[in-house]
Amino acid sequence: MTQKQMLERVRGHHPQAPEALIRVWLNLGLDSFCRQTKILKTVYTFPTVKDQRWYALDDKILEVHSVDYKGYTIPRLLGRPELRDLS
């Protein structure tokens, strides 16, 4: 179903609601559905940078399931290193 078809379906129940408001409701519904079902899974790829340990995660990422480094799965560190490095 396209966004246009969804807008028309909702407008059938709420003819006075502005399109922008219906779009907000649709976005809330889509976020709620994805958060609860964890239905969308994908792979993000990025290169490391020498001497840089922190990399920003995309806003759309809910959970990191596993990480490959050079193609090999690496373990999640339990806790964090004693020496904090923010670089």
Place this chain on the structure above:
Amino acid sequence: MSEKSEAQKHRYWVERDSIAIVKKSDSPSANKTYDSPLSVETVNLLVVKLDEDFVDTGSVITTGITCDVPAAGEQFTFTASGGHSFLDGMDVTLSGWIDDVGETAVADLNGITSQVENVAGNGFKLEGVNQNDGATILASTGDATPTNLTGIGITESPAIPSEFHEAIVDYAIMKGYEMKPEGLPSAQYFKTNFREQVSEGKKFSTKNRRGTTSTIIPQDF
């Protein structure tokens, strides 16, 4: 040391909306200390994600916009007599601008990308788009196209499986009914529909290619 064992010296953790990639120190005396990656390598993240947002791309290319002729250094005011869907903070690119003499391209405006501000009715301004000193632009008409709209367009569908698209519609209908007290029973009906589809979505999400669901069987010890 093999490439595999070298790679598997690395660890990761997630904190503050970021991911840290570190390598266990090679120094024998440096137990439990970690270094930042020492080389450029590829990292793959297997993640659960949200879908893109629905965005308005249906009526966004606004044509027939006019602009006034401000004094040198003053900001242009643009007017879309047929209305526009721009919001403050949206990036737009100007194109197709000609002056009122006709045929002459208004080079100073064409190709400019700037942020919309001061939206008021059919009018709006663009941040930093001012009349240049000594290069007076005559009253002009042209088009503006948003450049930063990424997401699910008006003719596109969400990435979630199509059998669950109805759930999104049910949620939006529910939100509409929640706004008025007399609509609360209807809201409850659509909320129940949404929850049922979320339940089905959870099952779908954990299904593997054999069509069975992953379950954890409790064991007595």
